[in-house]
Amino acid sequence: xxxxxxxxxxxxxxxxxxxxxxxxxxxxxxxxxxxxxxxxxxxxxxxxxxxxxxxxxxxxxxxxxxxxxxxxxxxxxxxxxxxxxxxxxxxxxxxxxxxxxxxxxxxxxxxxxxxxxxxxxxxxxxxxxxxxxxxxxxxxxxxxxxxxxxxxxxxxxxxxxxxxxxxxxxxxxxxxxxxxxxxxxxxxxxxxxxxxxxxxxxxxxxxxxxxxxxxxxxxxxxxxxxxxxxxxxxxxxxxxxxxxxxxxxxxxxxxxxxxxxxxxxxxxxxxxxxxxxxxxxxxxxxxxxxxxxxxxxxxxxxxxxxxxxxxxxxxxxxxxxxxxxxxxxxxxxxxxxxxxxxx
Numbered sequence: 001x002x003x004x005x006x007x008x009x010x011x012x013x014x015x016x017x018x019x020x021x022x023x024x025x026x027x028x029x030x031x032x033x034x035x036x037x038x039x040x041x042x043x044x045x046x047x048x049x050x051x052x053x054x055x056x057x058x059x060x061x062x063x064x065x066x067x068x069x070x071x072x073x074x075x076x077x078x079x080x081x082x083x084x085x086x087x088x089x090x091x092x093x094x095x096x097x098x099x100x101x102x103x104x105x106x107x108x109x110x111x112x113x114x115x116x117x118x119x120x121x122x123x124x125x126x127x128x129x130x131x132x133x134x135x136x137x138x139x140x141x142x143x144x145x146x147x148x149x150x151x152x153x154x155x156x157x158x159x160x161x162x163x164x165x166x167x168x169x170x171x172x173x174x175x176x177x178x179x180x181x182x183x184x185x186x187x188x189x190x191x192x193x194x195x196x197x198x199x200x201x202x203x204x205x206x207x208x209x210x211x212x213x214x215x216x217x218x219x220x221x222x223x224x225x226x227x228x229x230x231x232x233x234x235x236x237x238x239x240x241x242x243x244x245x246x247x248x249x250x251x252x253x254x255x256x257x258x259x260x261x262x263x264x265x266x267x268x269x270x271x272x273x274x275x276x277x278x279x280x281x282x283x284x285x286x287x288x289x290x291x292x293x294x295x296x297x298x299x300x301x302x303x304x305x306x307x308x309x310x311x312x313x314x315x316x317x318x319x320x321x322x323x324x325x326x327x328x329x330x331x332x333x334x335x336x337x338x339x340x341x342x343x
Contacts, residue, residue: 007233011291014226017218018044018292024069024213029062030197031188038183038309039066040292043218045284046227047180048137048156050122050171050313057185059159061206063118070223071216072115072153075106079124085132089144107142107149114154115220122158123168130175133158137178153220173273173316180281181309227288234287236298239343243300247307248279250336251315259335261328264321269328273316282310300342308333 018040025036039062042049051059060076067074077088088107095101107117119125119133133156136142141150158179160171176182188194197203236244250257251274255266286302293302312329321328 007229010226010229011233015291015294020214021069021217024217025062025065027212028065028203028209029058030203031190031193032058032062032185035062035183035185037289037292038181038306041285041288041306042180043070043155044223044227044230044288044291045180045281046155046224047281047284048178049158050176050179050182051157051159051185052182053159053185054187055161057187059185060118060120061210062185063116063157064206064210065213067116067118068210068213068215069217070115070220071218072220073110073113074116074118075110075114076118076120077106079119079121079129081124081126083125083129085128088129088132089142107136107151108144112150112152113220114151117151117154117156119156119158121161123160123171125169127169127172130169130171134175134178137175153224176313177275177277179313180285181306182313183309230288230291231284234290234296234298236283236287240298240300240303243340243343244279244283244303246340247303247336248274250340251311251332254332254336257336257339259332259339261331261335263324264328265318268318269321269332271316271318273314274311275314278311278314282307285310304337304342307337 021043022036022040025039026033029036039049043066051063053059064074077083087105089105090108091103091105093101093103107114117136122130122133132142136151136154137156140152140154141148143149161168188197203209250259252270252272254261254270260266261269282303283298285306286298289302289305290296290298295302308330312333315329315332317325317328
């Protein structure tokens with residue numbers, strides 16, 4: 001009984017802090033409430049996130065604001081065609097004395113204090129770089145200089161430019177599956193938010209704007225503990241578990257569940273995906289969402305709220321449908337929700 005009371009107290013206290021975290025981010029990023037909520041869920045589910053969106057919609061700003069509010073250290077690297085894996089680990093150059101020097105790269109510079117690592121335009125980097133990033137995401141460690149460096153609290157955020165396709169490399173399925181979520185960042189729908197972003201000088205100086213965010217509101221080391229408490233403290237009933245398994249079955253074989261997607265051959269549309277790891281990520285995210293909503297039980301709305309961002313990139317379609325993937329997978333998910341009854 002005492003342990004249960006302490007767990008409830010921890011969850012309650014940290015829920016208030018998480019909501020403050022969202023408020024702080026909302027000070028500098030307008031009209032992106034859903035994006036902020038999803039990033040908060042990912043933070044407390046300890047998952048990595050791939051952001052997509054047009055240039056200039058605030059992807060970098062929201063991540064820098066998050067890094068400031070979380071605490072710890074923030075590092076960023078730009079994806080380029082000539083970027084090599086070693087560029088993440090060390091920087092070789094000539095010192096003022098003319099002698100060669102090797103300095104720590106963005107991954108090693110902050111050591112174990114690294115909490116947010118942002119990879120800008122990840123699809124411009126070569127597959128070799130993706131491989132190194134995959135290890136960082138999967139194991140939170142890299143090998144260099146005959147030793148292993150660990151980053152126990154790091155959370156990786158990457159950005160992919162979906163407009164420009166020249167000199168880009170598509171992420172392999174294994175790398176995409178390591179991202180808890182793929183989040184779309186679009187233009188704010190709210191007219192007032194758009195007006196302020198354009199005409200309010202406060203939003204034109206990002207460096208000064210970020211100073212409005214309370215620094216170190218969350219402690220990276222403490223988040224790890226709280227994340228575990230959430231996963232054990234928020235329950236999923238047998239009925240809810242059956243619902244999730246039914247959704248999983250419908251994703252893998254939609255035609256067997258009467259799900260119709262217009263314009264596709266139902267026998268060849270879905271090629272695979274939605275692995276057990278993907279479903280476990282879905283449940284992790286749904287538990288955090290339930291906690292943020294003040295509940296100790298996961299309900300179907302929690303599953304639906306995070307399903308597109310957690311599951312869409314894990315659904316592999318036949319190559320002939322890849323160009324229409326975003327719309328078709330969206331229609332598939334909507335059809336699954338319509339056909340699989342919620343408890």
